[in-house]
Amino acid sequence: MTLVRAGILAALLVAAVCLQVAAFPHVSFDGVVPNLALLLVVAAALVRGPDFAATLGFFAGLAIDLAPPADHVAGRWALALVVVGYVAGRVRQDAGTSAGAAVITVAASSFIGTSLFALSGMLLHDPAVPATEALAVIPVAVVYDVLLTPFVLPLAMRLLRRIEPHRVAY
Template identity: 65%
Template sequence: MNPLRAFLAVLAVSAALVLQVSVFPYVAWQGVVPNLVLLVVVGAAVVRGAQFAMVLGFAAGVLLDLAPPADHVAGRWALAFVVVGYVAGRVAQHGRPTATAVLATVAASSFLGTSLFALSGLVLRDPPLTIPDLLQVVVVSVVWDVVLAPFVLPLVMAMFHRIEPERAAVQ
């Protein structure tokens, strides 16, 4: 792995994580904040493919699981982001995705990641919430992520593409 790519990936995840846990709680909608870390994983997946995004998703998920004010069992976001990295990375195998395809990937990834996180919470009873509450969180999360995607993904995708343009999954 290219050390510059790894450094920039850690930097992007760290910046997204800091914004997500420190700034965005002030703009939470119905208690749900945008998941910038998920958007970084999706951007990496679309440009670099599933393998890189799964590793990045695991690392980003562990960081998000351990970042204050985490109130859940550690590992739930890591699991969700590994799956998101794999699914979003499969988009890169079908040539250059259109803007609509990328937004659809963000919506599907947000739904999948948030649902996996919520379902793992139901299984672990962590925290005990009702199904309608979880569905509301999933819907609000998808809306947040799709609204912020046009602002975040072009930056993330351009960064990952410029590091090694000859090895990018999307040319």
């Protein structure tokens, strides 16, 4: 990947994280906002495969972990999005063929990512969010991400294909 393409990808990631932490809290439901970074990682998984998506997931998760107003132990979203990128990338042959399969992949990825984030908080005894509240947001997060999928996923996949078309996984 050239430096220009890496810069475009970094700008896309920064834009997703900034929207997620700055703009979307105004439309939150019970404190839950759509996870644009997760949708970008899933799009990368469907276009480029598990290795690329897991790497992007690490940087996306780290950006969320460090972006203000982060109130949790750093690294939890990084771990969750690495796993999401890898798992979504492993099912890309099935999910890339239809819109329904892509939506199911997003739902499963959102469930996995949010669950890993909540469970890692319980394991680390993170005082910011009690365990019962962390587990209660999982269904809301999945629904929110699925509702945003038709607007974000096709655009993100198209952009990722254009950034480096010769590296698209088939």
